[in-house]
Amino acid sequence: xxxxxxxxxxxxxxxxxxxxxxxxxxxxxxxxxxxxxxxxxxxxxxxxxxxxxxxxxxxxxxxxxxxxxxxxxxxxxxxxxxxxxxxxxxxxxxxxxxxxxxxxxxxxxxxxxxxxxxxxxxxxxxxxxxxxxxxxxxxxxxxxxxxxxxxxxxxxxxxxxxxxxxxxxxxxxxxxxxxxxxxxxxxxxxxxxxxxxxxxxxxxxxxxxxxxxxxxxxxxxxxxxxxxxxxxxxxxxxxxxxxxxxxxxxxxxxxxxxxxxxxxxxxxxxxxxxxxxxxxxxxxxxxxxxxxxxxxxxxxxxxxxxxxxxxxxxxxxxxxxxxxxxxx
Numbered sequence: 001x002x003x004x005x006x007x008x009x010x011x012x013x014x015x016x017x018x019x020x021x022x023x024x025x026x027x028x029x030x031x032x033x034x035x036x037x038x039x040x041x042x043x044x045x046x047x048x049x050x051x052x053x054x055x056x057x058x059x060x061x062x063x064x065x066x067x068x069x070x071x072x073x074x075x076x077x078x079x080x081x082x083x084x085x086x087x088x089x090x091x092x093x094x095x096x097x098x099x100x101x102x103x104x105x106x107x108x109x110x111x112x113x114x115x116x117x118x119x120x121x122x123x124x125x126x127x128x129x130x131x132x133x134x135x136x137x138x139x140x141x142x143x144x145x146x147x148x149x150x151x152x153x154x155x156x157x158x159x160x161x162x163x164x165x166x167x168x169x170x171x172x173x174x175x176x177x178x179x180x181x182x183x184x185x186x187x188x189x190x191x192x193x194x195x196x197x198x199x200x201x202x203x204x205x206x207x208x209x210x211x212x213x214x215x216x217x218x219x220x221x222x223x224x225x226x227x228x229x230x231x232x233x234x235x236x237x238x239x240x241x242x243x244x245x246x247x248x249x250x251x252x253x254x255x256x257x258x259x260x261x262x263x264x265x266x267x268x269x270x271x272x273x274x275x276x277x278x279x280x281x282x283x284x285x286x287x288x289x290x291x292x293x294x295x296x297x298x299x300x301x302x303x304x305x306x307x308x309x310x311x312x313x314x315x316x317x318x319x320x321x322x323x324x325x326x327x328x
Contacts, residue, residue: 039070044092045101046085050077057328061290080105100124106180123300130182143293145312151190153282170200173223216244239264281317
């Protein structure tokens with residue numbers, strides 16, 4: 001009897017060992033997921049638009065993807081100031097960071113920063129704002145939407161709007177972002193490429209609200225005063241500017257007098273798409289963009305090849321598409 005009990009005890013112990021070996025490394029004994037193993041490496045990011053609405057989900061994605069891959073991450077506010085960002089990167093290198101992410105402010109100021117980043121010998125990626133053409137080939141990896149293509153999509157939506165809404169004229173009131181920003185310049189370039197020769201007319205000269213809803217509201221007030229009933233369609237370069245323009249149009253009692261189109265995935269854009277007050281928007285997903293940046297940096301840190309320009313997909317968003325996108 002003792003012999004039988006001994007055999008049974010041995011078999012039970014063997015079974016327990018096999019069960020422990022079969023347990024997946026990603027689970028603890030209670031069945032929960034373990035935190036990813038730390039690589040012991042640190043990533044530093046200088047964000048030119050740290051406080052912008054687009055920045056919050058993008059930076060959240062950078063943090064999430066870095067944690068998922070086992071990296072420590074620090075993100076600081078570069079305040080769209082190239083001198084400040086350069087100083088931040090120099091401090092980060094002195095502090096022993098292993099890799100860098102650069103979200104530039106205005107395009108023209110990027111060459112000195114790019115030159116310094118390359119001089120460090122560290123893996124790095126540029127994100128969102130295109131660097132100056134003179135140094136674009138010196139960037140290991142550029143993660144950004146095709147800004148001209150976003151403009152083309154806005155242009156296509158403009159033509160589509162006028163095809164579906166017949167008007168005697170095709171006059172646009174147009175609000176842009178910041179002078180010197182590649183995003184602002186390229187979106188306008190793309191729009192003009194599509195509407196050239198179609199009879200569509202932009203009524204106003206360049207009106208820059210610097211992505212500030214309150215400034216966009218003031219500009220829209222001025223446009224309504226100056227052009228009044230001549231406006232057939234309002235176009236803004238992002239959701240924050242759309243919000244400002246919408247508020248001005250609403251305060252003037254002009255909602256429904258003309259169409260509105262914008263770029264962006266802000267919550268107010270979603271709300272007004274669903275209400276029918278916004279004809280359409282153009283996608284540029286910040287969460288996808290932030291994740292891509294860390295994915296590409298991870299490959300560079302491992303010595304793997306990456307594409308020189310990794311494009312964040314873009315395209316039109318209509319009312320029926322809202323559930324397909326991340327909103328912020």
